Amino acid sequence: MNDTVHPSAEVPDALKRILLIPFDHLNAERGVLRDAQPETDLVLFVQSERMCSGRNWHKERLFFLISSARHFAKRLEGMGFTVWFVKAETTAAGITHTREQLGDLPVVCAQPSSIRQSAQLQEIGVEFVDNDFFLTPRTLFRTWAESQKTFVMENFYRAQRIRLDLLVKDGEPEQGRWNFDADNRLPPPKNYTWPERLEHQRDALDDEVATSLNYTPTTTWATTREGALSQLEHFLEHHLAGFGPLEDAVTLEEWSLHHSLLSPYLNNGLITPDEVVAQAIERYDAGEAPIQSVEAFVRQIIGWREYINGMYWFLGADYRELNTLGAERPLLPVFTNSGATKMNCVKQVVSQVEKRAWTHHIPRLMILSNLALVTGTNPQQFLDWMRERFIDAAEWVMVPNIIGMGVHADGGRLMTKPYAAGGAYINKMTQYCKGCAYDPKKRVGDDACPFTTLYWDFLDRHTAEFVKNHRMARQVHGLGRLTDLPELRERATHVLAGLDEGTI
Ligand SMILES: Cc1cc2nc3c(=O)[nH]c(=O)nc-3n(C[C@H](O)[C@H](O)[C@H](O)COP(=O)(O)OP(=O)(O)OC[C@H]3O[C@@H](n4cnc5c(N)ncnc54)[C@H](O)[C@@H]3O)c2cc1C
Numbered sequence: 123m124n125d126t127v128h129p130s131a132e133v134p135d136a137l138k139r140i141l142l143i144p145f146d147h148l149n150a151e152r153g154v155l156r157d158a159q160p161e162t163d164l165v166l167f168v169q170s171e172r173m174c175s176g177r178n179w180h181k182e183r184l185f186f187l188i189s190s191a192r193h194f195a196k197r198l199e200g201m202g203f204t205v206w207f208v209k210a211e212t213t214a215a216g217i218t219h220t221r222e223q224l225g226d227l228p229v230v231c232a233q234p235s236s237i238r239q240s241a242q243l244q245e246i247g248v249e250f251v252d253n254d255f256f257l258t259p260r261t262l263f264r265t266w267a268e269s270q271k272t273f274v275m276e277n278f279y280r281a282q283r284i285r286l287d288l289l290v291k292d293g294e295p296e297q298g299r300w301n302f303d304a305d306n307r308l309p310p311p312k313n314y315t316w317p318e319r320l321e322h323q324r325d326a327l328d329d330e331v332a333t334s335l336n337y338t339p340t341t342t343w344a345t346t347r348e349g350a351l352s353q354l355e356h357f358l359e360h361h362l363a364g365f366g367p368l369e370d371a372v373t374l375e376e377w378s379l380h381h382s383l384l385s386p387y388l389n390n391g392l393i394t395p396d397e398v399v400a401q402a403i404e405r406y407d408a409g410e411a412p413i414q415s416v417e418a419f420v421r422q423i424i425g426w427r428e429y430i431n432g433m434y435w436f437l438g439a440d441y442r443e444l445n446t447l448g449a450e451r452p453l454l455p456v457f458t459n460s461g462a463t464k465m466n467c468v469k470q471v472v473s474q475v476e477k478r479a480w481t482h483h484i485p486r487l488m489i490l491s492n493l494a495l496v497t498g499t500n501p502q503q504f505l506d507w508m509r510e511r512f513i514d515a516a517e518w519v520m521v522p523n524i525i526g527m528g529v530h531a532d533g534g535r536l537m538t539k540p541y542a543a544g545g546a547y548i549n550k551m552t553q554y555c556k557g558c559a560y561d562p563k564k565r566v567g568d569d570a571c572p573f574t575t576l577y578w579d580f581l582d583r584h585t586a587e588f589v590k591n592h593r594m595a596r597q598v599h600g601l602g603r604l605t606d607l608p609e610l611r612e613r614a615t616h617v618l619a620g621l622d623e624g625t626i
Pocket residue numbers: 380381382383384385386388389419422423426427430481482483484486487491512514515516519520523524527528
């Protein structure tokens with residue numbers, strides 16, 4: 123199947139290069155388009171069949187990626203470029219097909235964002251220019267990582283603040299502290315009015331893509347740079363000030379709280395991390411947002427986001443396959459069907475993902491990853507599921523977030539201790555427990571919270587690994603003081619069987 127959707131104007135007479143634009147490089151000022159010339163360059167997009175139907179992709183995600191690329195292609199045409207949008211079996215087949223028609227010209231692309239795609243494109247002779255969609259060149263990150271004993275994100279973040287000269291005066295952090303999280307981490311507020319959320323209306327091109335996918339998209343995600351910029355403006359105006367304090371809370375009333383909803387556009391290139399950070403700091407300078415919110419937001423972008431990308435490249439291809447806790451349980455039915463559980467927190471979060479392919483970082487960590495971790499779900503099956511279901515998923519961001527942060531499958535290379543939580547903590551940070559069939563305080567008995575039971579059972583199953591970890595000493599010690607361990611083990615066996623059957 124090779125199909126060229128819209129070969130725009132004539133091919134340039136003086137054609138010298140084919141510029142390949144992956145669907146996450148949608149920016150006219152970055153990557154290979156930085157020095158592109160309409161007179162000598164032809165811009166090529168390849169929509170690969172494997173990308174669309176090779177896996178159980180969420181259609182919201184496919185719609186977003188394809189429609190954003192189609193809109194961007196149209197924009198480049200408006201700028202005078204000759205654009206070919208080719209549908210082919212694979213990206214390699216699309217490039218070969220284009221070369222057959224245009225001659226054996228150099229194909230140039232910005233360094234791809236995944237190890238696998240880099241290898242595939244290199245194999246067919248695609249040339250790379252620097253990837254400037256991040257603030258930290260891969261070589262610079264490697265130099266930092268090689269100088270560290272442990273890869274603590276906070277240390278990287280402080281170095282970034284100084285290197286990028288953000289919220290720093292004379293080498294000292296703004297308002298005397300590097301990190302204001304002690305003022306954040308508030309539980310869900312009571313009687314709080316959440317600002318209106320921005321909806322993105324669909325245009326004719328969106329409709330065409332939606333029809334081709336036989337799907338009705340939400341109005342949550344924009345598919346153009348203008349839409350992404352309006353989302354940024356909406357966040358700065360209505361949410362930035364409240365971002366920090368409520369960053370870790372989860373409420374029943376409002377699914378996005380004060381989160382920015384910017385990750386899809388940062389990840390596909392429609393907006394860039396430097397412009398987002400600069401605008402947030404402008405609001406701080408203008409006295410429109412407090413330091414604990416602006417610092418927290420800046421840390422997510424120049425700290426976490428850059429750190430995760432840097433670590434992905436630093437840790438290399440084998441990291442994806444790690445499974446040091448030997449977790450072999452197949453993916454639980456609840457991940458593919460929110461109806462297959464009575465656990466209110468899991469049901470609500472999975473149904474959010476079913477609806478709009480997004481939930482914020484705490485449900486990703488505290489509910490979804492925690493469930494995979496304490497049930498001993500196979501990390502690669504869980505990773506694949508997250509990759510397929512999230513609007514902002516990409517290999518570089520999912521691999522360290524899941525293998526390292528989410529399910530501790532890397533033996534602690536990224537995070538020194540696993541993020542396992544029982545029902546009591548979930549009850550503190552969310553409002554799910556009130557409407558649940560289970561009791562977060564109980565670890566045994568028919569109405570015991572599965573998270574509470576499995577938290578202890580997880581520690582029990584892995585005592586040998588964790589007893590050597592001084593950061594886990596308190597938890598392991600707590601396990602030793604349980605008087606109902608035999609009963610708890612029995613309940614855990616029952617809970618795991620029920621989760622496998624979709625009845626718990
Ligand atoms: C298990 C797990 C899986 C995740 N998978 C992804 C993923 O596939 N794609 C993705 O973009 N983010 C991922 N994240 C990070 C984070 O959950 C999302 O970036 C965030 O929820 C996106 O919503 P937002 O734009 O409203 O973020 P906000 O809360 O408004 O944060 C602002 C920005 O900070 C960046 N950011 C914050 N934390 C991280 C992080 N840990 N890694 C990378 N960027 C970060 C994102 O670009 C985000 O847009 C994951 C986190 C966890 C714990």
